Amino acid sequence: GENVEQHPSTLSVQEGDSAVIKCTYSDSASNYFPWYKQELGKRPQLIIDIRSNVGEKKDQRIAVTLNKTAKHFSLHITETQPEDSAVYFCAASIIGGSTLGRLYFGRGTQLTVWP
Amino acid sequence: GAGVSQSPSNKVTEKGKDVELRCDPISGHTALYWYRQRLGQGLEFLIYFQGNSAPDKSGLPSDRFSAERTGESVSTLTIQRTQQEDSAVYLCASSLAGGGRSEQFFGPGTRLTVL
Numbered sequence: 063g064e065n066v067e068q069h070p071s072t073l074s075v076q077e078g079d080s081a082v083i084k085c086t087y088s089d090s091a092s093n094y095f096p097w098y099k100q101e102l103g104k105r106p107q108l109i110i111d112i113r114s115n116v117g118e119k120k121d122q123r124i125a126v127t128l129n130k131t132a133k134h135f136s137l138h139i140t141e142t143q144p145e146d147s148a149v150y151f152c153a154a155s156i157i158g159g160s161t162l163g164r165l166y167f168g169r170g171t172q173l174t175v176w177p
Numbered sequence: 178g179a180g181v182s183q184s185p186s187n188k189v190t191e192k193g194k195d196v197e198l199r200c201d202p203i204s205g206h207t208a209l210y211w212y213r214q215r216l217g218q219g220l221e222f223l224i225y226f227q228g229n230s231a232p233d234k235s236g237l238p239s240d241r242f243s244a245e246r247t248g249e250s251v252s253t254l255t256i257q258r259t260q261q262e263d264s265a266v267y268l269c270a271s272s273l274a275g276g277g278r279s280e281q282f283f284g285p286g287t288r289l290t291v292l
Contacts, residue, residue: 066219094277098283104285105268105285106283108281108282111280151220155277157276158278162275163208163275164233165210165220165281167212167221168219169218170217170219
Protein backbone atom coordinates (compact mmCIF):
# COMPACT_ATOMS: atom_id res chain seq x y z
CA GLY A 63 0.00 0.00 0.00
CA GLU A 64 0.88 3.68 -0.04
CA ASN A 65 3.60 4.95 2.31
CA VAL A 66 3.95 8.67 3.00
CA GLU A 67 7.09 10.03 4.64
CA GLN A 68 7.20 13.57 6.01
CA HIS A 69 10.12 15.75 7.08
CA PRO A 70 11.05 17.45 9.27
CA SER A 71 9.18 16.29 12.34
CA THR A 72 9.73 19.66 14.02
CA LEU A 73 10.43 23.06 12.51
CA SER A 74 11.05 26.35 14.29
CA VAL A 75 11.19 29.62 12.40
CA GLN A 76 11.21 33.30 13.21
CA GLU A 77 8.11 35.29 12.39
CA GLY A 78 8.31 36.54 8.83
CA ASP A 79 10.59 33.74 7.64
CA SER A 80 9.51 30.96 5.27
CA ALA A 81 8.80 27.38 6.25
CA VAL A 82 9.04 24.34 3.99
CA ILE A 83 7.73 20.86 4.78
CA LYS A 84 8.49 17.95 2.47
CA CYS A 85 6.72 14.66 1.83
CA THR A 86 7.39 11.66 -0.34
CA TYR A 87 4.98 8.95 -1.40
CA SER A 88 5.45 5.46 -2.76
CA ASP A 89 2.41 4.66 -4.91
CA SER A 90 2.64 6.23 -8.36
CA ALA A 91 -1.15 5.83 -8.69
CA SER A 92 -1.75 8.48 -6.00
CA ASN A 93 -3.26 11.53 -7.63
CA TYR A 94 -4.50 13.74 -4.81
CA PHE A 95 -2.35 15.38 -2.13
CA PRO A 96 -4.01 17.42 0.61
CA TRP A 97 -2.34 19.23 3.48
CA TYR A 98 -4.03 19.49 6.86
CA LYS A 99 -3.33 21.87 9.73
CA GLN A 100 -4.08 20.67 13.24
CA GLU A 101 -3.89 23.15 16.07
CA LEU A 102 -3.45 21.82 19.57
CA GLY A 103 -6.57 19.97 20.69
CA LYS A 104 -8.43 20.79 17.48
CA ARG A 105 -9.52 18.79 14.48
CA PRO A 106 -7.41 18.58 11.31
CA GLN A 107 -8.47 21.17 8.74
CA LEU A 108 -7.66 21.17 5.04
CA ILE A 109 -5.53 24.17 4.11
CA ILE A 110 -4.54 23.39 0.54
CA ASP A 111 -4.52 20.46 -1.85
CA ILE A 112 -3.13 19.59 -5.23
CA ARG A 113 -4.02 17.07 -7.88
CA SER A 114 -1.49 15.22 -9.98
CA ASN A 115 -2.31 17.11 -13.17
CA VAL A 116 -0.90 20.30 -11.61
CA GLY A 117 2.67 21.08 -10.57
CA GLU A 118 2.04 23.98 -8.23
CA LYS A 119 -0.82 25.67 -6.45
CA LYS A 120 -0.88 28.88 -4.39
CA ASP A 121 -3.29 30.36 -1.93
CA GLN A 122 -2.06 33.63 -0.45
CA ARG A 123 0.93 32.77 1.79
CA ILE A 124 0.64 29.02 1.22
CA ALA A 125 1.83 27.06 -1.79
CA VAL A 126 2.20 23.40 -2.60
CA THR A 127 4.48 21.91 -5.25
CA LEU A 128 4.32 18.42 -6.69
CA ASN A 129 6.99 16.44 -8.51
CA LYS A 130 5.30 13.32 -9.85
CA THR A 131 8.48 11.87 -11.30
CA ALA A 132 10.30 12.01 -7.98
CA LYS A 133 7.09 11.27 -6.04
CA HIS A 134 7.45 14.16 -3.67
CA PHE A 135 5.42 17.22 -2.74
CA SER A 136 6.11 20.16 -0.49
CA LEU A 137 4.25 22.80 1.49
CA HIS A 138 5.65 26.32 1.48
CA ILE A 139 4.49 28.96 3.93
CA THR A 140 5.84 32.47 3.40
CA GLU A 141 5.83 35.41 5.83
CA THR A 142 5.06 33.09 8.72
CA GLN A 143 3.00 34.35 11.64
CA PRO A 144 2.65 32.99 15.19
CA GLU A 145 -0.85 31.75 14.33
CA ASP A 146 0.72 29.42 11.76
CA SER A 147 2.07 27.41 14.68
CA ALA A 148 0.43 23.96 14.51
CA VAL A 149 1.04 20.40 13.36
CA TYR A 150 0.90 20.04 9.59
CA PHE A 151 0.09 16.72 7.95
CA CYS A 152 0.57 15.78 4.35
CA ALA A 153 -1.50 13.01 2.83
CA ALA A 154 -1.91 11.11 -0.40
CA SER A 155 -4.83 9.31 -1.91
CA ILE A 156 -6.20 7.94 -5.15
CA ILE A 157 -9.38 9.58 -6.35
CA GLY A 158 -11.71 7.02 -7.82
CA GLY A 159 -9.35 4.12 -7.23
CA SER A 160 -9.62 0.83 -5.38
CA THR A 161 -8.56 2.43 -2.09
CA LEU A 162 -11.81 4.42 -2.17
CA GLY A 163 -10.30 7.78 -1.38
CA ARG A 164 -8.79 6.86 1.94
CA LEU A 165 -6.06 9.25 2.97
CA TYR A 166 -2.56 8.00 3.78
CA PHE A 167 -0.98 10.47 6.17
CA GLY A 168 2.57 11.46 6.98
CA ARG A 169 3.56 11.60 10.63
CA GLY A 170 3.21 15.35 10.89
CA THR A 171 5.45 18.38 11.34
CA GLN A 172 5.22 20.53 14.45
CA LEU A 173 5.77 24.08 13.19
CA THR A 174 6.56 26.75 15.77
CA VAL A 175 6.74 30.37 14.70
CA TRP A 176 8.52 32.60 17.21
CA PRO A 177 7.48 36.26 17.41
CA GLY B 178 -23.93 24.69 9.14
CA ALA B 179 -22.99 22.05 11.67
CA GLY B 180 -19.77 20.19 11.15
CA VAL B 181 -18.90 16.61 11.98
CA SER B 182 -19.50 15.87 15.64
CA GLN B 183 -18.19 13.04 17.78
CA SER B 184 -19.00 11.77 21.24
CA PRO B 185 -17.75 11.37 23.82
CA SER B 186 -14.88 13.85 23.53
CA ASN B 187 -12.91 11.89 26.11
CA LYS B 188 -13.24 8.32 27.30
CA VAL B 189 -11.22 6.63 30.01
CA THR B 190 -11.75 2.91 30.39
CA GLU B 191 -10.17 -0.07 32.00
CA LYS B 192 -8.36 -2.72 30.06
CA GLY B 193 -10.75 -5.44 28.95
CA LYS B 194 -13.85 -3.25 28.82
CA ASP B 195 -15.79 -2.50 25.63
CA VAL B 196 -16.20 1.06 24.34
CA GLU B 197 -18.47 2.63 21.76
CA LEU B 198 -17.59 5.83 19.93
CA ARG B 199 -20.09 7.86 17.97
CA CYS B 200 -19.79 10.00 14.86
CA ASP B 201 -22.44 12.31 13.41
CA PRO B 202 -21.43 13.28 9.87
CA ILE B 203 -22.41 16.42 8.04
CA SER B 204 -25.96 16.04 6.75
CA GLY B 205 -26.01 14.84 3.16
CA HIS B 206 -22.48 13.45 3.21
CA THR B 207 -22.53 9.98 1.73
CA ALA B 208 -19.01 8.92 2.67
CA LEU B 209 -17.69 8.42 6.19
CA TYR B 210 -14.19 7.45 7.30
CA TRP B 211 -12.75 6.47 10.68
CA TYR B 212 -9.09 7.17 11.45
CA ARG B 213 -6.93 6.58 14.49
CA GLN B 214 -4.26 9.02 15.63
CA ARG B 215 -1.70 7.74 18.11
CA LEU B 216 0.38 10.23 20.04
CA GLY B 217 2.92 11.89 17.77
CA GLN B 218 1.75 9.93 14.74
CA GLY B 219 -0.17 10.62 11.60
CA LEU B 220 -3.69 9.43 11.12
CA GLU B 221 -4.18 5.80 10.13
CA PHE B 222 -7.22 4.64 8.19
CA LEU B 223 -9.59 2.23 9.93
CA ILE B 224 -12.82 1.86 7.96
CA TYR B 225 -14.85 3.53 5.19
CA PHE B 226 -18.60 3.68 4.57
CA GLN B 227 -20.17 4.83 1.31
CA GLY B 228 -23.92 4.98 1.07
CA ASN B 229 -25.42 1.51 1.25
CA SER B 230 -22.35 -0.25 -0.13
CA ALA B 231 -20.47 -2.80 1.91
CA PRO B 232 -17.92 -0.98 4.08
CA ASP B 233 -14.18 -1.18 3.47
CA LYS B 234 -12.91 -2.67 6.73
CA SER B 235 -9.38 -3.31 5.54
CA GLY B 236 -7.84 -0.84 8.01
CA LEU B 237 -9.28 -2.35 11.18
CA PRO B 238 -6.30 -3.56 13.25
CA SER B 239 -7.98 -6.59 14.82
CA ASP B 240 -11.31 -8.36 15.13
CA ARG B 241 -11.87 -6.48 18.38
CA PHE B 242 -12.71 -3.45 16.25
CA SER B 243 -16.03 -3.11 14.44
CA ALA B 244 -18.12 -0.27 13.09
CA GLU B 245 -21.61 0.30 11.85
CA ARG B 246 -23.38 3.01 9.98
CA THR B 247 -27.09 3.36 9.44
CA GLY B 248 -27.70 4.60 5.93
CA GLU B 249 -26.02 7.96 5.53
CA SER B 250 -26.27 8.99 9.16
CA VAL B 251 -24.64 8.16 12.44
CA SER B 252 -21.74 5.74 12.71
CA THR B 253 -20.49 3.91 15.78
CA LEU B 254 -17.03 2.42 16.24
CA THR B 255 -16.90 -0.36 18.84
CA ILE B 256 -13.74 -1.65 20.44
CA GLN B 257 -14.17 -4.85 22.44
CA ARG B 258 -11.87 -5.99 25.23
CA THR B 259 -9.83 -2.81 25.03
CA GLN B 260 -6.05 -2.98 25.33
CA GLN B 261 -3.61 -0.25 26.34
CA GLU B 262 -2.34 0.01 22.77
CA ASP B 263 -5.85 1.10 21.75
CA SER B 264 -5.24 4.43 23.51
CA ALA B 265 -5.40 7.09 20.82
CA VAL B 266 -7.58 9.81 19.37
CA TYR B 267 -10.25 8.36 17.09
CA LEU B 268 -11.29 10.75 14.35
CA CYS B 269 -14.11 10.46 11.93
CA ALA B 270 -14.45 12.35 8.69
CA SER B 271 -17.26 12.73 6.20
CA SER B 272 -17.34 13.85 2.60
CA LEU B 273 -20.07 14.76 0.18
CA ALA B 274 -19.02 12.16 -2.37
CA GLY B 275 -17.17 8.92 -2.00
CA GLY B 276 -14.03 7.62 -3.59
CA GLY B 277 -12.04 10.65 -2.51
CA ARG B 278 -13.85 12.92 -4.95
CA SER B 279 -14.59 15.59 -2.37
CA GLU B 280 -12.95 17.08 0.72
CA GLN B 281 -13.00 15.09 3.94
CA PHE B 282 -14.19 17.13 6.91
CA PHE B 283 -12.98 15.91 10.28
CA GLY B 284 -14.72 15.74 13.59
CA PRO B 285 -13.02 16.84 16.83
CA GLY B 286 -12.16 13.27 17.75
CA THR B 287 -12.63 11.06 20.79
CA ARG B 288 -9.60 10.71 23.01
CA LEU B 289 -9.58 7.14 24.33
CA THR B 290 -7.40 6.22 27.27
CA VAL B 291 -7.18 2.59 28.31
CA LEU B 292 -5.75 2.12 31.79
